[in-house]
Amino acid sequence: MKPYKVCKVEDLKSGERKLLTIEGRNIGLFNVKGKYTAIKNSCPHQGAPLCEGRVEGMTVVKKNRELEYIRDGEILRCPWHGWEFDLLNGNSIFNPLKCRTKAYKVTIEKDPVETYPVTIENEYIFVHI
Amino acid sequence: MKLPQIIDTDIHPMPKSEDEIKSYIPMPYRRRYTFDSYKYYSQPVQESRLDVKISGNDWIASNPDIVMEEHMDRYNVEYGILLPRAFVSSNPFIDMANNICIGFNDWLMDKWLEKNNKQGRFKGSILVNPQDPIAAAKEIERCANHPHMVQVMVDSGSRAPFGHRQFYPIYEMCEKYDLPFALHPGTDGVGINDSNTLGYPASFIEYHTLLCTGYMSHLVSFITEGVFERFPRLKVVLVEGGVSWIPPVLWRLDAEYKALREEVPWMKKRPFEYFTENVRVTTQPLEVPDNKQHMWTMLEALDAQNTLMFSSDYSHWDFDAPDYIMRSIPKHLIDPVFSETARRLYKLPNKDLNLEGEKSETLQSL
Numbered sequence: 342m343k344p345y346k347v348c349k350v351e352d353l354k355s356g357e358r359k360l361l362t363i364e365g366r367n368i369g370l371f372n373v374k375g376k377y378t379a380i381k382n383s384c385p386h387q388g389a390p391l392c393e394g395r396v397e398g399m400t401v402v403k404k405n406r407e408l409e410y411i412r413d414g415e416i417l418r419c420p421w422h423g424w425e426f427d428l429l430n431g432n433s434i435f436n437p438l439k440c441r442t443k444a445y446k447v448t449i450e451k452d453p454v455e456t457y458p459v460t461i462e463n464e465y466i467f468v469h470i
Numbered sequence: 471m472k473l474p475q476i477i478d479t480d481i482h483p484m485p486k487s488e489d490e491i492k493s494y495i496p497m498p499y500r501r502r503y504t505f506d507s508y509k510y511y512s513q514p515v516q517e518s519r520l521d522v523k524i525s526g527n528d529w530i531a532s533n534p535d536i537v538m539e540e541h542m543d544r545y546n547v548e549y550g551i552l553l554p555r556a557f558v559s560s561n562p563f564i565d566m567a568n569n570i571c572i573g574f575n576d577w578l579m580d581k582w583l584e585k586n587n588k589q590g591r592f593k594g595s596i597l598v599n600p601q602d603p604i605a606a607a608k609e610i611e612r613c614a615n616h617p618h619m620v621q622v623m624v625d626s627g628s629r630a631p632f633g634h635r636q637f638y639p640i641y642e643m644c645e646k647y648d649l650p651f652a653l654h655p656g657t658d659g660v661g662i663n664d665s666n667t668l669g670y671p672a673s674f675i676e677y678h679t680l681l682c683t684g685y686m687s688h689l690v691s692f693i694t695e696g697v698f699e700r701f702p703r704l705k706v707v708l709v710e711g712g713v714s715w716i717p718p719v720l721w722r723l724d725a726e727y728k729a730l731r732e733e734v735p736w737m738k739k740r741p742f743e744y745f746t747e748n749v750r751v752t753t754q755p756l757e758v759p760d761n762k763q764h765m766w767t768m769l770e771a772l773d774a775q776n777t778l779m780f781s782s783d784y785s786h787w788d789f790d791a792p793d794y795i796m797r798s799i800p801k802h803l804i805d806p807v808f809s810e811t812a813r814r815l816y817k818l819p820n821k822d823l824n825l826e827g828e829k830s831e832t833l834q835s836l
Contacts, residue, residue, distance in 0.1 A: 386794075387790070387791045387794040388791065388793070388794070389519075389521065389791075390521050393520065393521045394520060395516075395520065418515065418516075420516075420519055421519050421521070421787065421788075421789055422787060422788060422789075423515035423516055423787060
């Protein structure tokens with residue numbers, strides 16, 4: 342795995358995303374309420390540009406027919422058929438073990454080639470592929 | 471994956487706004503028209519693909535240039551059969567419904583089939599109101615000679631199955647002008663239409679799953695009412711109604727026929743013979759079970775080689791990408807499904823996109 346520098350930390354705010362092409366691979370980088378996550382921009386169903394979909398929460402049963410809307414901002418829905426994916430790991434909601442898109446490692450680091458003193462402004466988001 | 475040249479049998483062109491379509495609807499109906507669709511049976515997540523390019527505030531899939539570039543050129547679609555959605559058969563006001571058809575047909579001919587159709591790759595459907603078969607027949611006569619109109623279409627929602635004789639004026643015109651009669655899901659159980667299910671589905675998932683039950687009803691009605699004996703050259707296209715249910719339903723009908731022939735003595739042939747001779751079906755949404763072989767058995771039982779035609783349903787949410795369908799069917803069906811059967815049905819000359827300098831790109835995984 343090699344790290345690829347994407348942007349400064351402050352250039353990807355909570356709820357924002359960037360669509361990247363790294364070594365020919367299309368990837369979506371997301372800031373999910375302060376957690377950084379990167380997944381392949383391709384839906385395992387028909388290859389749609391998954392990371393162009395809406396980011397939402399998900400509806401679950403709390404008890405009997407009482408519903409609850411949870412995890413707002415953590416669920417990505419495919420822009421074609423609307424399948425739901427967990428942004429934090431790329432797994433689908435309906436079948437997390439068998440239907441998923443690849444998740445890439447993301448780290449926050451100072452740029453190793455920069456020699457000037459490190460401050461928070463010098464921290465970058467790296468995607469590892 | 472290199473895609474073959476494709477005939478896409480289900481593309482949905484939209485007006486760019488309510489005002490645009492209103493300007494084509496005859497007065498005074500224009501004044502009272504509002505565009506509406508399904509009300510309680512609207513798709514709750516997204517009606518259309520979210521990644522489709524739109525210009526400004528225009529409605530999605532309303533710009534012929536974008537549809538040509540983003541869908542037709544991208545996927546090597548040689549011809550696109552356009553099916554406008556007007557939902558007229560749910561309308562309790564029959565004259566209004568008839569005039570909406572006139573407006574949509576004039577709009578389609580003007581904007582999509584004439585002004586923005588230099589290569590002739592857009593082909594149209596004459597929208598008719600099945601509640602008023604006499605008016606529908608007149609509307610077919612009015613539009614049938616347009617060089618790019620290739621079929622007649624109605625919603626599958628209805629108050630009666632389409633084998634009933636009240637619909638004969640429509641089938642007479644279809645035969646006269648050699649135009650297939652296409653059913654597209656819509657308005658089932660909506661407005662004045664009967665529900666195609668037991669009672670009314672509560673959710674969209676229930677509604678959408680069971681759309682095939684309306685098609686079962688229409689298909690069995692066509693066959694048992696003897697429509698294909700009376701109109702032997704009539705071709706019926708079941709668009710977007712699913713595929714895998716067809717063999718079991720026809721097997722049932724075949725079994726019943728052996729004992730109950732006396733009820734329907736005008737039926738001269740077995741159900742599968744009528745089906746392969748008079749009915750065509752479209753792929754989207756193609757059932758793709760975990761074990762592909764299960765579906766392939768159904769495709770064989772269906773005589774898919776002669777009856778199944780590719781459709782994408784662009785730009786709706788349940789769009790099927792051509793490369794996905796290529797991977798989902800056996801190899802020997804690719805040419806028949808992607809172009810040959812539709813080419814015969816709609817009598818479309820071979821148009822070599824490469825020779826015309828069109829993009830014919832090799833698809834990369836998205």
